[in-house]
Amino acid sequence: MEISPIIISLKTAxxxxxxxxxxGLFVARxxxxxxxxxxxxxxxxxxxxxxxxxxxxxxxxxxxxFGVNRPFGKFLLEVLGVRIVFSWTATVIxxxxxxxxxxxxxxxxxxxxxxxxxxxxxRTLGMSEGRIFWKITMPLALPGVVAGGxxxxxxxxxxxxxxxMIAGNIANKTRTLPLAIYSEVSAGNMDIAFYYVLVILVIxxxxxxxxxxxxxxxxxxxx
Amino acid sequence: xxxxxxxRKKLKSHNLDxxxxxxxxxxxxxxxxxxxxxxxxxxxxxxxxxxxxxIVLNDKVLFDSKLKINLKPQERNIGYFFQNYALFPHMTVxxxxxxxxxxxxKEKMKRVQNILKxxxxxxxxxxxxxxxSGGEQQRIALARCLIYKPDVLMLDEPFSALDMHLKEKLQNxxxxxxxxxSGEVLMVTHSRDEAYKFCKNLVILDQGKTVMTGNTKEIFxxxxxxxxxxxxxxxxxxxxxxxxxxxxxxxxxxxxxxxxKEIPLNITHIGVRAHNLxxxxxxxxxNTIACKIKKxxxxxxxxxxxATKDHEDEYSEIIYKVKKQDWDLRREExxxxxxxxxxxxxxxx
Numbered sequence: 001m002e003i004s005p006i007i008i009s010l011k012t013a014x015x016x017x018x019x020x021x022x023x024g025l026f027v028a029r030x031x032x033x034x035x036x037x038x039x040x041x042x043x044x045x046x047x048x049x050x051x052x053x054x055x056x057x058x059x060x061x062x063x064x065x066f067g068v069n070r071p072f073g074k075f076l077l078e079v080l081g082v083r084i085v086f087s088w089t090a091t092v093i094x095x096x097x098x099x100x101x102x103x104x105x106x107x108x109x110x111x112x113x114x115x116x117x118x119x120x121x122x123r124t125l126g127m128s129e130g131r132i133f134w135k136i137t138m139p140l141a142l143p144g145v146v147a148g149g150x151x152x153x154x155x156x157x158x159x160x161x162x163x164x165m166i167a168g169n170i171a172n173k174t175r176t177l178p179l180a181i182y183s184e185v186s187a188g189n190m191d192i193a194f195y196y197v198l199v200i201l202v203i204x205x206x207x208x209x210x211x212x213x214x215x216x217x218x219x220x221x222x223x
Numbered sequence: 224x225x226x227x228x229x230x231r232k233k234l235k236s237h238n239l240d241x242x243x244x245x246x247x248x249x250x251x252x253x254x255x256x257x258x259x260x261x262x263x264x265x266x267x268x269x270x271x272x273x274x275x276x277x278i279v280l281n282d283k284v285l286f287d288s289k290l291k292i293n294l295k296p297q298e299r300n301i302g303y304f305f306q307n308y309a310l311f312p313h314m315t316v317x318x319x320x321x322x323x324x325x326x327x328x329k330e331k332m333k334r335v336q337n338i339l340k341x342x343x344x345x346x347x348x349x350x351x352x353x354x355x356s357g358g359e360q361q362r363i364a365l366a367r368c369l370i371y372k373p374d375v376l377m378l379d380e381p382f383s384a385l386d387m388h389l390k391e392k393l394q395n396x397x398x399x400x401x402x403x404x405s406g407e408v409l410m411v412t413h414s415r416d417e418a419y420k421f422c423k424n425l426v427i428l429d430q431g432k433t434v435m436t437g438n439t440k441e442i443f444x445x446x447x448x449x450x451x452x453x454x455x456x457x458x459x460x461x462x463x464x465x466x467x468x469x470x471x472x473x474x475x476x477x478x479x480x481x482x483x484k485e486i487p488l489n490i491t492h493i494g495v496r497a498h499n500l501x502x503x504x505x506x507x508x509x510n511t512i513a514c515k516i517k518k519x520x521x522x523x524x525x526x527x528x529x530a531t532k533d534h535e536d537e538y539s540e541i542i543y544k545v546k547k548q549d550w551d552l553r554r555e556e557x558x559x560x561x562x563x564x565x566x567x568x569x570x571x572x
Contacts, residue, residue, distance in 0.1 A: 120296070120303070120305075121309035122323075123270065124269075124302065125322060125367065126325070140312070
């Protein structure tokens, strides 16, 4: 059994969750504060799409954006000298694209649960919008936000379809745990696949446990 | 100096159209639920934006639709006391009170401790709001408003979240604590007792419109409008026909009333407060209804006697509030003669 898929997977999931977490919070806050209900619905739909689309479709769309023959991919390659497709970065991009909706939706739900009167009170007390967000909204929404983060991490760790499309399945480079399991089974190495499955099971269980812990953790002041 | 409000806003159920002025006297908004009381306060605070109009506070324009001025809530210096207090549950009492203060840490501590002391909350500063009683939470909310020295203090149903027995005690406490506060005080309430007790002036709101403004005691004495009479707690109201300058017919009570002074011609209803009725020996006196007693409700110190005109069901009920000792003296008789004293009649339209 090679250890590299485990390392690559953890590295990818860790990098992805940082991006997803910040992006999810940012977009959730933006959508919650939107005035127009119609625009809100449309944007919410777009942001949730990756959750319902087959991951291969997301991978396809990412290929269109980052493919080296496409304008943006060409620009990255020729001007910045960066090649996204079939690189480790691509595994991160795929994981972010797929896990983003989970983070966004959890954060949005958590923000919307915060009593509007508290925000209004903050305003009449002279607090700036930024201060209200960090001092009131975030602490009160934290259990939901953390649960969303954990869930996104797990989803990023298990990402297969989009990763295969845009990052490929290159050993020691882009072969994450799910891809390694697929490859080993294809090659008839059930034993090795079994070990990888075990690793995924352990990590996933830990993640679900953490999520339950955070979402159920009762804060003494909230009761 | 003072607060001048003249705003209009389209709402889902009705349109808000409020205008009033206040200069240093406590002002109460009285109205049924959904009459736009809280919305008016929110517009003044800047949490909601009116469609058009003007709000001026101490010569500072807070909102003017024509001049396109709309200050943020943060810039208005208005204290808003929320119905459910809106204390931040994740902060301690001290943090709650000091959250918006802009000054050094040391100065902040000093000011917070001072106000805690003034509001009899010493030693509670490190607790979270949910560890305190309803009355204490109310004091924290009030302290949080007042530490910023707002130009206007707006109380949105300040006592509605409290138990009956706490209410009375806290009403007096709040009056005491507001003694040093010199800004404008606006209070939203649907309790006529609170309005009467707290506020010298009154704004009556009905379906989003200001239908009456004026001195509280005068409005209670002469409500003039049907809706005002209801909101100020007048229990007995009857449609009426003016028969002549000195005679009118109370249709719902089945009684013709003789009035010595001139009856205003435009009235549609008359009213009389339940405790202003007088029980008399017989129907010989003028303006007396012979009533059959339908029900008696016992209160702590008085009875609510529900009666209708003698043996006839087509007339509406009359409620007569009487002190227990007076009622107990009365001889057991089938018929109750209720006289309506002329000076207690409310002429309404």
